[in-house]
Amino acid sequence: MSSAIKTINPATGDVIDTYDLMTDEEVKTAIRACHDAFESWRLVSLDDRADRIRAIGQALRDSKEDFAQLMTREVGKLIGDSRQEIELCAAICDFTAAQGPKDLADEERDIPDGKGVITYAPLGVIYGMQPWNFPCYQVIRYAVANLMAGNGVLLKHASNCTGSGLFLQDLMARAGLPDDLFTVLVIDHDQSDRVIADDLVRGVTITGSDSAGRVVAQQAAKHLKKTVLELGSNDAYVVLDDADIDLAVETCVAGRLYNNGQTCVAAKRFVVTEANYDTFVDRFTKKMAAMEMVNPSEAESGLGPMARTDLRDDLAEQVRDSVAKGARVLCGGEVPDRKGAYYPATVLVDVAPGQPAYDDELFGPVASVIRAKDDEDAMRIANDSRYGLGGGIFSKDTARARELAARHFDTGMVCINKYNLAIPNMPFGGVKNSGYGREHGGFGMKEFVNAKSLYIA
Known part of the structure; x- marks a missing residue:
C-alpha cells in the first residue's frame, strides 16, 4: 500500500x-x-x-x-x-x-x-x-x-x-x-x-x-x-394524486442534483402515481436534460463533476446494469467526452426491483422514476427499500401528508412539499x-x- x-x-x-x-x-x-x-x-x-x-x-x-x-x-x-x-x-x-x-x-x-x-x-x-x-x-x-x-x-x-x-x-x-x-x-x-x-x-x-x-x-x-x-440511502420522493406538479418537478430536480447528486439525503427515487406520471416525467426530464455541466470553481449553478473518476465510473456501471435489466434512459446516461469526473443529469424510467436503480444507492446525478398505481401503492414502494434515511411527500393536503409521514413512512426524515438538508435544531439519522x-x-x-x-x- x-x-x-x-x-x-x-x-x-x-x-x-x-x-x-x-x-x-x-x-x-x-x-x-x-x-x-x-x-x-x-x-x-x-x-x-x-x-x-x-x-x-x-x-x-x-x-x-x-x-x-x-x-x-x-x-x-x-x-x-x-x-x-x-x-x-x-x-x-x-x-x-x-x-x-x-x-x-x-x-x-x-x-x-x-x-x-x-x-x-x-x-x-x-x-x-x-x-x-x-x-x-x-x-x-x-x-x-x-x-x-x-x-x-x-x-x-x-x-x-x-x-x-x-x-x-x-x-x-x-x-x-x-x-x-x-x-x-x-x-x-x-x-x-x-x-x-x-x-x-x-x-x-x-x-x-x-x-x-x-x-x-x-x-x-x-x-x-x-x-x-x-x-447510505435511496430516498423516495412520493408524488401523490393531488400533488402540485410544478412544485414537485422543481423541487425534485433540485433535490436530485444538489451537491452534484452526491448527498446522503438526496432525492433519488421518484415514486409517481399514474394520475401524474406522464406529466411529471415529461417536465422532469426536460429540466434534467437542460442541466449544463460547469466548472465548479466558477459557477453558482449547473452540474459540477463527481468527486472522483472511479466513483463516476461506478455510477455509469450501475446505470448500464439497470438498463440491461429493463430500465430505459430518457436523458443522459453516457460518460461525456471531456476532462474531469463528469456525468450528466440522467433520468431512468421502467425502474423495477432487481435493478441497481431500484435496489441500491446511486450516488450521483441519476434519477430513478417509478410508476405507482395510486397513493397507497406509492407509499408501499417508498418503503420497499433496505434503506431509511430520508424521503419526501408532495400533496396539497398537508395534514394527510403529515399523517403519512409520521405513521407510515419508515425513514428518519421526511420533507413535505419541499426538499431539505439537515438543519441544526432537528435530529438527523436513519433506520434499517x-x-x-x-x-x-x-x-x-x-x-x-x-x-x-x-x-x-
Whole structure:
C-alpha cells in the first residue's frame, strides 16, 4: 500500500497536494495526546466549552472563502454550495453553543428518601470516519457535538479531502481549542482498525456506505465500543394524486442534483402515481436534460463533476446494469467526452426491483422514476427499500401528508412539499440499513456521554 495520499482536482485531473501517512507510532502518540487533552477538557465548564464552540463558528465565517475554494478544488462542489456549507457549519456551532449548556446540565428527580441527579459525563476520545461529499459539514456535525459534551475527537477524513481535514484542525487551533483535543489522523484502513481497538478510544462514528458501516460496527463490537452510523440511502420522493406538479418537478430536480447528486439525503427515487406520471416525467426530464455541466470553481449553478473518476465510473456501471435489466434512459446516461469526473443529469424510467436503480444507492446525478398505481401503492414502494434515511411527500393536503409521514413512512426524515438538508435544531439519522443513532437537534451531544445516576440521601 502507498505510504502517501494524493488529492486530485476532479474537474481538471490535476494533483492538488501529497500527504505522507502517519506511522503507527505517530498514531499511538496522537491518540494518547488527544486523551490527555480530554482529561483537562472534561473538567471545563459547559459555558466555557460553549464559548470555544462559538469561536469555532466565527473562525469558520472568517475563513469561509479560503475553505470553500479548497473544498471545491478537492471534491468538485459548486463554489456557491461550498460557501453555503461553511455557513451551515457555523450555524451548527451557534446552535450547539446556545443549546449545549441547557441540554447537558444536571437534572434532578425525586426519589424515595432523597434526591436523584442525572449528570452527563463525557466518555473520552471519540473516533470519526467521514466521507468527502461535505468535507466541512460531515466533520463539524459530530466533532462539535462531542467537544461540547466534553469529549476529545479524532478524525479520519476521506483521503481525497485530506486538505480539508487538516484545514479544520488548524482552524480549531486558531479558534482557541486546546492543543490535541481535535486531531486529524492521516492513515489507511488497516491503521484505522487499530485506532478502533485502542483502549483510549471510547466511541466510534462513521458516515458512509452500508457496507462500510457493517465493517466498522463489527470492528467496534469486538471491543465493546459504542457506534453511531449514518449510512447510505435511496430516498423516495412520493408524488401523490393531488400533488402540485410544478412544485414537485422543481423541487425534485433540485433535490436530485444538489451537491452534484452526491448527498446522503438526496432525492433519488421518484415514486409517481399514474394520475401524474406522464406529466411529471415529461417536465422532469426536460429540466434534467437542460442541466449544463460547469466548472465548479466558477459557477453558482449547473452540474459540477463527481468527486472522483472511479466513483463516476461506478455510477455509469450501475446505470448500464439497470438498463440491461429493463430500465430505459430518457436523458443522459453516457460518460461525456471531456476532462474531469463528469456525468450528466440522467433520468431512468421502467425502474423495477432487481435493478441497481431500484435496489441500491446511486450516488450521483441519476434519477430513478417509478410508476405507482395510486397513493397507497406509492407509499408501499417508498418503503420497499433496505434503506431509511430520508424521503419526501408532495400533496396539497398537508395534514394527510403529515399523517403519512409520521405513521407510515419508515425513514428518519421526511420533507413535505419541499426538499431539505439537515438543519441544526432537528435530529438527523436513519433506520434499517441507513444506520442508527442521531445527530443534530441536541441528540448528538448525548450519543457519547455517560448518563450517570447519583442517589443522594
